[in-house]
Amino acid sequence: MSVWDDVVGQDHVVEVLRGAAGDEAAMTHAWLVTGPPGSGRSNAARAFAAALQCPAAGCGRCQACTTTVAGTHADVSVVATEKVTFSIDEVRDLIGVAQRAPSQGRWRVMVLEDADRMTERTSNVLLKAIEEPPPRTVWVLCAPSPQDVVVTIRSRCRGVALRVPPVGAVADLLVRRDGIDRDVAVVAARAAQSHIGMARRLARDPEARARRSRVLELVGSVRGVGDAVLAAAELVETATAEAKAATEDRDAAERTALLRTLGVEDGGTLPPTSRAQVRQLEEDQKRRATRTQRDMLDRALVDLLSLYRDVLVLQLGAGVEAVNAAHGDLVRRLAEECPAEQTLRRMDAVGEARTRLEGNVAPLLAVEAMAVALRPQA
Incomplete structure (x- = not known):
């Protein structure tokens, strides 16, 4: 068992992140995790946060790993937005938290999902915090591609790029983690084009599969x-x-x-x-x-x-x-x-x-x- 188990089809990224978590000489204060939708950016960022707090770089069993994965670790903040863009106030609040020294863990880890949903003005507010973070603070930003983040922030982050995982790897994850029938898992993974979250939804929800089929059928009905x-x-x-x-x-x-x-x-x-x-x-x-x-x-x-x-x-x-x-x-x-x-x-x-x-x-x-x-x- 390991915190990296759900980061499927990304061996090259896991190697880099695990190595950095286990060797402070390989660490940097800001990371940019990029990859197409469904490639597992959030999973990779959370696994990295757990590995940074874990003495064994992500064993998956210790308190640091389990609390980080559960979202309850005191020194790990995971922030995403359900709106079209982040507001400046949200980012300022996050910067305030980042200035605190870690209270329990080895690092203060700030995971910012949907970093591409920051306007240029909001990005400029975050820039100084990334340029001059406290000694034990690590920023982990997630976005579909480096070009989705303003160049001033992008240039100050170490980038790791995820790829679309193989259909078989996504199907294996659905079978192992969710107990999905293998045949259903393969069909769902292929229909979702290896988007892990969408594959899970299609595999578990017959109504979602029916709605997708209806979308495709609509195309065939368009004659004029x-x-x-x-x-x-x-x-x-x-x-x-x-x-x-x-x-x-x-x-x-x-x-x-x-x-x-x-x-x-x-x-x-x-x-x-x-x-x-x-x-x-x-x-x-x-x-x-x-x-x-x-x-x-x-x-x-x-x-x-x-x-x-x-x-x-x-x-x-x-x-x-x-x-x-x-x-x-x-x-x-x-x-x-x-x-x-x-x-x-x-x-x-x-x-x-x-x-x-x-x-x-x-x-x-x-x-x-x-x-x-x-x-x-x-």
Whole structure:
């Protein structure tokens, strides 16, 4: 057993991080862990934090390892945002914690997930703390790629790059950690394109698998502009419903807890002095819902890209395994109805929609434009 067991398919990264944790001469005060979505950036960062606190560089059994993995170690702070971006106040609070000397462990470890969600102004606030940290403080930033972090911070971090893990390694993890049937685990890992979190969700949730299949089927139903508009509306409605389902219970629990803290009973009148706090909570929840909806939509678009990738593979006669083997009939039909050039244009349309969503274009407009471009061309 080791804290590195869940960092699958990343032997080169584990070797570097484990070596640094066991040898202070190889340590540096700031690290940037990069890799595509689902590659295990957060797992690697948390494992590294545990290894830094562990005398054996991550045995997985000692108190330092178990408390770090559980998120209860006093000297390890793991911060992520469920909003579109980090606020300056959140980063300032984190910097304040980083200035404290470790109280129990060997290091004060600051893990900042989603470092790519900092604006340039927020990044500048963090810059000085990374340039001149206290002697026993280590920053571990996570982002999809080095280019997603401003160059002034990137240049002051030691980078380690994760890769997409093999399908077999992800399936092995699902079988070992979650007890998933091997065949289901392999199908889920392949459909998720080795995205560990998504593979786990697909393997454990039949409804998630059904929703993914529906997204792919929508493409086959687009024959004209009217079909495209309807398909786009369904895609956005589905993403919105999923986002609401994912956040609704938590939103209600947070509101109830806040009102209880303010001394307001259920159904009671909210004092004017407390309204600002409730309003702030509601604004934070709206930002979280916005990010969740975008993430759900982006995942659906990635699934569409995987479908067209399979279509292109079939059209070009490439001898590689299909991502969507269970949708072979749809893949063959799409491959027969258009040439490879149109498949590439369709993939470009999906990629453009992802870029527009990232740029805060209204989701329905971005998806409608994409869906119109997906219809068969005469």
